[in-house]
Each structure stands twice: as structure tokens, then as C-alpha cells.
Amino acid sequence: MPLFIALRLLFDRKFLTTVAVLGFTLGVFPLITISGILRGFQSKFIDTILRNSPHVVLTSEEKRETVRPIDALRSPKENRVHQVDHEVPDTRVVRLDRPSEMVHALTQKPGVTGAAQSVLGNALIVFSGREHPIDLRGIDPLAQDRVTPFEPILTEGSFRTFVAAHDSALIGAGIARDLGLHTGDTLSCVSSRGERMVLKVAGVFETAVNIIDKSRVYVHLRTGQSILGRGDAIDRIEVRLDAPDSADEQSARIEQAFGYKSESWRTINANFLGLFAQQNQIIGFVIAALLAVGGFGILSIQIMMVLQKRREIAILRSVGFTKRDVMFIVLAQGALISLAGALVGSLLGHLALETLAHTKVVAGETFLHTETWIIWExxxxxxxxxxxxxxxxxxxxxxxxxxxxxxxxxDVLRGQI
Amino acid sequence: MSGGKEPLLSARALVRELGEQMVTRALDDVDLEVYPGEFLALTGPSGSGKSTLLYLLSALDRPTSGDIWFGGSNITSMDDDRRAALRRERFGFVFQFHFLLPEFTSLENITIPLRHRGLPQNVADRRAKDALESLGIAELHGRRPHQLSGGQQQRVSIARAIAGKPNIVFADEPTGNLDSRSAEATIRIFEQLVADGMTLVMVTHEPAFAARARREVHLSDGRVYDNEATRPNVIIMR
Incomplete structure (x- = not known):
């Protein structure tokens, strides 16, 4: 019965009820829309990262503490060196030791679905007299395909062709667009050391991450090592996990096991993920403020209602309604108003997201390449x-x-309030 | 007067003080008994304490001291919920300004307390319609209070009071806001209800209507007095 009374009182004050409902609609509508857009972008970003990037990267930076003999003698404990003339800085090049065995060991680890060694560096490609700086990756194609599968991102050409020919290359779609490259074209690749090699385009890939598509070129490991002048050195080992959420723990274990610096995809993308977290917090504050405005709307309307309806409240109490019943009526009104506002706001938010999902993005080049707004529902x-x-x-x-x-x-009967 | 009957409601040494800094004694050492089936009028000038006594008897207010017994229970020591249940299930109320809920129809005004008691909708509707019919206003069941005359509103208010078949009905100046015809009609309704066995306690300052009650209790300065002499705690009986 108190619920019936709450509903009837709301319907009887249509204008005030509508204003209060609108207060919540205006809070929930942007909440749904903005969170849908933000989460859409964030999900797409993370999804793209997880699909096109390794989940854990093991680099050639040593984590084991190595102390040079001269430093040991110089320590306060030994204190046997007083002066050093012409000290040569430590230029020792650290490289992954026995990378093939590490790859083999990693692939045996539970939770690891693939591991691949690679070399990387900057280079230039030259085609039809035009140059384009690139991020050159020398990879073991079949192993790398288990870490970052190529088939889903190839827009032209074939992965099999790439695997078959040592002088072939897979080109990012942005580079291909800029230089007018297509499968079968031949280009020159020049390293910063002046090494030059002729490569044949085996395929073009598109990851949707513009920075990758506009800079990355994959070649065979030996080819990459030759162009970059690295001999048989390996810069890193990339690992794919069956549970990307466990990347931080797996990365720590790998680092401990092999003694080289290991980073999870979360650490590598910490800047972006931190930015997302900040974005979410800011939007959270804005939405909370909007809903608080709605809350104050209800507060003022309800206080006014209680002041106006003292007589009716006294009637209800006199015919046997308890204090709890009266409280329930007022609370139910607040809940019903906010629920109605939230439902209308949710509906409007859903319609807005549906519309955006079919609306072309008119902004210039963005971080993620997308035709329409990326939404999440x-x-x-x-x-x-x-x-x-x-x-x-x-x-x-x-x-x-x-x-x-x-x-x-x-008190009401006596006319005291 | 009692004819050997047990009182339905009895008050002993009731005191009610009002105000916090300037304390006024609205009721001073009042004893009273209400018997089943009687029509009791509480009379007295303004400020005599008659409405205060009615609010105490009907569990709408608590005395400063003293006890009120109803059906073997001391209602002054009951908690708010039990007193609300008493008002809901045992008492009926008729007020001077009708006190109807303006957002609800006549029928709903009557069924709301019944439904709150837990009666099914069809039973509550039937009882409400019967009450309206017995008061000759069955056709007004769908109207809201503002669509009714003062007399009609008071009848709806009486219908609400009696539809729950209470043990006792309390009426606070029920004719105070009515024209003479409506007031007379209201008193006739009360007389008929009492003739049918209902117990009624009515506050009124109209001597003519008080004279129609079977018993009149006159209050002055918060104490009970005889109408003719001024003996404390003496009640006129007819």
C-alpha cells in the first residue's frame, strides 16, 4: 500500500516529477554515452595491443647485477683504489645468451602459447626514388606467427609467400599507401650503417594502430640481422600467453628464470593505460557531479513535498500508517524518480551509442584507425x-x-505545524 | 450507566502538559470511562482540553502522566508501531476538516486503511462501497475530495471511519466546518450508527449536538466538570 501511495503522489505531481526525472536522465544519458565511447576506444586499444603485440617481451638488458673488478676494488669495503686515470666507460654490448634455447624453454612453460626471437632497428626503404623511415623487424616468421598472427592483419599478399622467400618483406599499410607499394613490388632497404638490401613485398598488413602501420616492416631474421649489421645477435624474445591478464606475473617469473629484463604488455603500454585510468577518473567525477545535481533536485523537491504534504502525512499516520511506512513512501518516491530517470537516460544513451556506431569518424588521423566510432555496450x-x-x-x-x-x-491536528 | 458492562476504554489520572519552555497543563487529572455502544460527547469551551483528551484516548498522543486502558492493554506504554496498529484496526477517526487525501478518490480514501490492514482489494472495495451506500453517497465513489461539497466530504470521512468496523469511532468537531443542514445530517448518521451498536466519542462545542449524545462530559481548564453544577469529575448522564 505505501508503494501505491508513493506512485499515486508522483503521478499527481506530474510537473515536479518530470523535472526530477529529467535531472537523473541528464546524469545517466552522458554516463552511458561517454562511458560507452571511452570503454569502446579503450577496449579496442587493448584488444588491438593483445592481438598485434607480444604479451611479454624479454630484452637483452641484464637484470643480474654485475660488478666490474675495478668497481669492486674501489668499494668502501676494499678501498684499494685511490686514483684512476683515463677510465674507459663500460661499452660492453649485452646480448641475449643462447636465445634459441631460451625460446625452446619458454615454449615449454605452462601458459605460453608461442615465443619468437627478433632483432629490430631503424632503417629506410626506398621505392621509386622516395624514401620512408621504418621500424625494421627481423623475425622467425613461423615462430612470430604464433606470437602475433599475421593472417588476420594481412590486407594483401600472402604469409606463405613471405615464409618461402628470405628476401621478402611484409609492409605496414600506411607505408604501402605513402609509397604506393603493392605485393610483388621490389624496394631497397638501407640501414643507418649504410647496408643495403633489395626486398620483395610479399604482403601488406594493417593492425589499425596507425603508428605501427606507418612504420613497421617485417623481414626474415637473418635478413634483418644483415641489414642492421648485428651478426647473429638477438635483441629480444617475444612471448604470447594463453591468458594475457596473467602477463605481469608471467613476466616476473620469466625475468627471474632467465636473468634478462622482461616486460608485460601492461608495463610496455603503461602510459596509455595510465591515461585511460585518468580519463575514467575525470569522467567519473563529472558523471558523479551530474548525478549529484539530480540528487539535489530530488532532495529539494522531496523537502518541498514533505512541507506541503504534512496534512496528508498526518492523515496517513492517524489511520494507522507507521513512521516506517511514511519513510518508505518518501524513499520509494526518490527511488522511483531516479529509476525512471535512469531508464530514460539509459534508453537515450543506447540510442546515442547505436547512432555513433554507424557514424563516420571525421577527425583526422587518430591513434587507432577506424571508420566509425568505436563503442562499447x-x-x-x-x-x-x-x-x-x-x-x-x-x-x-x-x-x-x-x-x-x-x-x-x-501536531498537525493542533495546528502547530 | 455502565449497566454492569466493562468499559471499552478507560483513562486514569490523565495529565497532559504542552509546550517546552512555557508549560501549560492542557489536561489535569482526568478520569474517564467509555462503554461499548455509547455515544459520548466531550464538550467545553475552546482550550478546555476536549480535543487533547480525544487525541490521548485515540492513541494519537501520549499523556504526560496517567494511563489509558483499551481491551485490557495499557495503550500509553505501547510503542509507536502497536499504537499505529490500534488506530488501524480498532479505531476510526472523523476530523473537523475531513482530512481526506486529495490525490485519491472517495473509494480509495476509504480502501487505503483497509488495504493497509491486509484486506484483499475486492473485500476492501466491497466494504468501502457498503459504507458509502449506507451513508447515501454511493455514486460519489469515483470523485476526488475537491469535487465534493463539505457535507459530502464529511460523509466520506465517516465512511472511512466505519468501513473498517472499528471498536470505537473518535470524532473531533465533526460538524465544526459544516453548514447547519450538513451538520444535522452528520449527527443523524452518528445517531444511526450508535443505534446499530457503534461506540462513538465526539468532541463538540455545539450544545445542541452534545445534547443528542447519551452522555456528555464537560471539560473546563483541563478538568472534567458537570454541566449544571461545577463539581469535578462528575459526568452528565441521560
Missing amino acids: SWVQYALAIAFASSVGLLSSALPAWQAARIEPV
Whole structure:
């Protein structure tokens, strides 16, 4: 019965109820829309990273502490060196020791689905008299395919052709567009040391990450080592996991096991992920502020209602409604208003996201290449928005409900309030 | 007066003080008994304490001291919830300004307390319609209070009070806001209800209507007095 009364009182005050509902609609609508866009971009980014980048990277930086003999003698404990003339800086090149065995060991580890060694460096490619700086990656094609699969990202050419020919290359779609390259074309690749090699385009790939597509070129490991002048050195080993969420723990274990610096995809992309976290916090504050405005709307309307309806509250109390019943009526009104506002806001948010999902992005070149807005929708998002808005509505009604419950019918009958 | 009957409601040494800094004794050592089936009028000038006594008897207010017994239970020591249940299930109320909920129809105003008691909707509707019919306003069941005259509103208010078949009905100046015809009609309804076995306690300052009650308790300065003499705690009986 209190719920029936709450509903009827709301319907009877259509204007005030509509204003209060709109307050919550205006909080929930941007909440759904902005979180849908942000989460859409963030999910797409993480999805792209996980698909096109290794989950763990083992680099040639040693983590074992090595102390040079001269430094040992110079330590306060030994204190046997007083002066050193013409000290030569430590120019020792650290390289991954026995990388093939490490790859083999890594692939045997539980949770690892692939591991591949690679070499990387900067170079230039020259085609039709035009030059383009590139991020050259020398890879073991079949092993690398198990870490970052190529088939899904190839827009032309064939991975099999790339595997078959040692002088072939896979070119990022941005480079291909800039230079007008296509499968079968021949280009020159020049390293910073002046090494030059002629390569044949076996395929063009597109990861949707513009910075990769505009700079990366894959060649065979030996070819890469030759161009970059690295001999048989390996710069890093890339690892793919069956559970990317466990990358931090796996990375720590790998680092401990092999003694080389190991980074998870989270560490490598910490800047972006940190930015996302900040974005989410800022948007969270904005949305909370919007919903707080809605909450204050309910608070003021409910306080006004309680002041106006003292007589009706006294009637209800006199015919046997308890203080709890009266509190329930006011709280139910707050919850119903916020629920209605949240439902309308959710519907509008859904329509906005659906529209954006089919709307072409007009911004210039962005970090992720996309034709339309990337959106994210989940029932969890709607459930959380509705639950959060309803909680704000309930909280905002707590004070008016308490005020209403304190009204004694006899005070109203005596005309004291 | 009691005819050997046990009182339905009895008050002993009731004191009610009002105000916090300037304390006024609105009721001073009042004893009173209400018997089943009687029509009791509480009379007295403004400020005499008659409405205060009615609010105490009907569990709308608590005395500063003294006890009120209803059906073997001391209602002054009951918690708020039990007192609310008493008002809901055992008492009926008729107020001077009708006190109807403006957002609800006449029928809903009557069924709300019944539904809150847990009666099914069809039973509550039937009882409400019966009450409206017995008061000759069955056709007004769909109207809201602002669509009714003062007399009609008061009848709806009486229908609400009696539809729950209470043990006792409390009426606070029920004719105070009515024209003479409506006031007379209201008193006739009360007389008929009492004739049918209902117990009624009515506050009124109209001597003519008080004279229609079977018993009149006159209050002055918070104490109970005889109408003719001024003996404390003496009640006129007819």
C-alpha cells in the first residue's frame, strides 16, 4: 500500500516529477554515452595491443647485477683504489645468451602459447626514388606467427609467400599507401650503417594502430640481422600467453628464470593505460557531479513535498500508517524518480551509442584507425548506471523521509505545524 | 450507566502538559470511562482540553502522566508501531476538516486503511462501497475530495471511519466546518450508527449536538466538570 501511495503522489505531481526525472536522465544519458565511447576506444586499444603485440617481451638488458673488478676494488669495503686515470666507460654490448634455447624453454612453460626471437632497428626503404623511415623487424616468421598472427592483419599478399622467400618483406599499410607499394613490388632497404638490401613485398598488413602501420616492416631474421649489421645477435624474445591478464606475473617469473629484463604488455603500454585510468577518473567525477545535481533536485523537491504534504502525512499516520511506512513512501518516491530517470537516460544513451556506431569518424588521423566510432555496450554498464542513480535517489530522499517520519499527526491536528 | 458492562476504554489520572519552555497543563487529572455502544460527547469551551483528551484516548498522543486502558492493554506504554496498529484496526477517526487525501478518490480514501490492514482489494472495495451506500453517497465513489461539497466530504470521512468496523469511532468537531443542514445530517448518521451498536466519542462545542449524545462530559481548564453544577469529575448522564 505505501508503494501505491508513493506512485499515486508522483503521478499527481506530474510537473515536479518530470523535472526530477529529467535531472537523473541528464546524469545517466552522458554516463552511458561517454562511458560507452571511452570503454569502446579503450577496449579496442587493448584488444588491438593483445592481438598485434607480444604479451611479454624479454630484452637483452641484464637484470643480474654485475660488478666490474675495478668497481669492486674501489668499494668502501676494499678501498684499494685511490686514483684512476683515463677510465674507459663500460661499452660492453649485452646480448641475449643462447636465445634459441631460451625460446625452446619458454615454449615449454605452462601458459605460453608461442615465443619468437627478433632483432629490430631503424632503417629506410626506398621505392621509386622516395624514401620512408621504418621500424625494421627481423623475425622467425613461423615462430612470430604464433606470437602475433599475421593472417588476420594481412590486407594483401600472402604469409606463405613471405615464409618461402628470405628476401621478402611484409609492409605496414600506411607505408604501402605513402609509397604506393603493392605485393610483388621490389624496394631497397638501407640501414643507418649504410647496408643495403633489395626486398620483395610479399604482403601488406594493417593492425589499425596507425603508428605501427606507418612504420613497421617485417623481414626474415637473418635478413634483418644483415641489414642492421648485428651478426647473429638477438635483441629480444617475444612471448604470447594463453591468458594475457596473467602477463605481469608471467613476466616476473620469466625475468627471474632467465636473468634478462622482461616486460608485460601492461608495463610496455603503461602510459596509455595510465591515461585511460585518468580519463575514467575525470569522467567519473563529472558523471558523479551530474548525478549529484539530480540528487539535489530530488532532495529539494522531496523537502518541498514533505512541507506541503504534512496534512496528508498526518492523515496517513492517524489511520494507522507507521513512521516506517511514511519513510518508505518518501524513499520509494526518490527511488522511483531516479529509476525512471535512469531508464530514460539509459534508453537515450543506447540510442546515442547505436547512432555513433554507424557514424563516420571525421577527425583526422587518430591513434587507432577506424571508420566509425568505436563503442562499447554491456548490460553491466546499464545495470551499474541504474543502480548508481537509484542509490543517489534513495540517499537524496533520506533526509526528507526522516523529516516526514517525524511529523506527529497530533501536531498537525493542533495546528502547530 | 455502565449497566454492569466493562468499559471499552478507560483513562486514569490523565495529565497532559504542552509546550517546552512555557508549560501549560492542557489536561489535569482526568478520569474517564467509555462503554461499548455509547455515544459520548466531550464538550467545553475552546482550550478546555476536549480535543487533547480525544487525541490521548485515540492513541494519537501520549499523556504526560496517567494511563489509558483499551481491551485490557495499557495503550500509553505501547510503542509507536502497536499504537499505529490500534488506530488501524480498532479505531476510526472523523476530523473537523475531513482530512481526506486529495490525490485519491472517495473509494480509495476509504480502501487505503483497509488495504493497509491486509484486506484483499475486492473485500476492501466491497466494504468501502457498503459504507458509502449506507451513508447515501454511493455514486460519489469515483470523485476526488475537491469535487465534493463539505457535507459530502464529511460523509466520506465517516465512511472511512466505519468501513473498517472499528471498536470505537473518535470524532473531533465533526460538524465544526459544516453548514447547519450538513451538520444535522452528520449527527443523524452518528445517531444511526450508535443505534446499530457503534461506540462513538465526539468532541463538540455545539450544545445542541452534545445534547443528542447519551452522555456528555464537560471539560473546563483541563478538568472534567458537570454541566449544571461545577463539581469535578462528575459526568452528565441521560
